[in-house]
Amino acid sequence: MKSASTFMIIGSALLLGLFIFPLWSISLEAPQYPNGIGMNIHLDGLEGKEKHDLQNIDGLNHYIGMSKLPKPDEMWEFSVFPKVVGSMAALGIIIGLLGFFKGISPKWFLGWLVIMIVLGVLGMYDFNNWMIEYGTNLDPKAIMKMTDANGNPLSYKPPLFGTKNILNFVAHSYPHTGAYMMGFGMFLTFLGFWIGNKKTKTVVT
Numbered sequence: 646m647k648s649a650s651t652f653m654i655i656g657s658a659l660l661l662g663l664f665i666f667p668l669w670s671i672s673l674e675a676p677q678y679p680n681g682i683g684m685n686i687h688l689d690g691l692e693g694k695e696k697h698d699l700q701n702i703d704g705l706n707h708y709i710g711m712s713k714l715p716k717p718d719e720m721w722e723f724s725v726f727p728k729v730v731g732s733m734a735a736l737g738i739i740i741g742l743l744g745f746f747k748g749i750s751p752k753w754f755l756g757w758l759v760i761m762i763v764l765g766v767l768g769m770y771d772f773n774n775w776m777i778e779y780g781t782n783l784d785p786k787a788i789m790k791m792t793d794a795n796g797n798p799l800s801y802k803p804p805l806f807g808t809k810n811i812l813n814f815v816a817h818s819y820p821h822t823g824a825y826m827m828g829f830g831m832f833l834t835f836l837g838f839w840i841g842n843k844k845t846k847t848v849v850t
Contacts, residue, residue, distance in 0.1 A: 649841030650744035652833045653754050657737025659830030663688050663730050666822035669772070670694075671803050673702070674815045685821060688727045690717040710787025711801060712779060722771065733761060737834065744841065751841030758834045765827075773805045 672683030672694065682701050683694040691714055693699040703713045717723040737757050743749045780802030791799040791812065803809065803816045810816075820828075 647745055649751055649754070649837040649844065650741045652741075652837030652840065653744060653757075654738055654741030656830040656833030656837065657734050657741060657757070659826045659833070660730055660734040660737070662826035663823040664727065666826065667692070668821060668823045668827075670817075670819055670821040672817045673811075674817070675813050683817075684714070687823075688730060689723050691715070706801075708788045709791065709801060710784035710789075712782065712784075720775075722775075726768070729764065733757075733764070741837070744837075751838045751845060754834055754838035754841060758831060758838065761831055761834075769805070776802050776805065 667685035667687050669686040670683060671686070672681050674681045678701075681694075682698045684699060684702065685692045685694060691699060693702075699714055706713070715723075740749070740753045740757055744751065744753070781798075781800050783798060783801075793799055799812075801811055803811070804818045806818055806820075808815060808817050
């Protein structure tokens with residue numbers, strides 16, 4: 646169980662990378678911005694890819710009636726998510742240590758992983774809902790009122806994942822370093838469960 650538990654400990658600890666590296670990244674490309682502008686989404690707030698990117702995005706959004714990008718104290722997620730991630734990292738490390746020294750069942754590893762998957766799905770659902778609200782709840786007094794062929798207001802929602810054309814911009818939305826670390830960490834915990842479960846069955850037989 647020691648090798649399995651080591652994978653569990655390392656996998657859980659990799660979640661702590663989310664406190665250093667961005668979770669997600671959204672960038673915009675357009676003729677007037679040849680180098681692009683964008684923002685990195687951290688657990689506790691938004692950060693421009695370059696110094697004035699958030700300011701430039703807010704300036705562009707003002708013309709089409711979109712809200713300003715939220716400050717950390719304007720979204721409950723920016724205060725709750727760090728606590729959830731920190732708690733899950735600590736819990737996973739404790740479970741790994743118990744497996745290392747006490748030999749607890751690897752099913753605990755799987756239980757932790759299932760909870761992480763559920764939390765991840767809920768987080769993506771919440772993120773997508775925020776983008777829908779951000780891209781569709783427009784100020785009726787906006788300077789520019791763009792509509793589709795049927796006269797309905799355009800949606801400026803960025804893609805949850807992938808690339809999308811929005812007016813003369815091309816929006817890209819992809820995971821960043823923190824998300825890759827989290828994904829690799831979850832893979833290691835599954836590997837720890839698989840190894841531990843296999844060894845447990847070997848001992849029983």
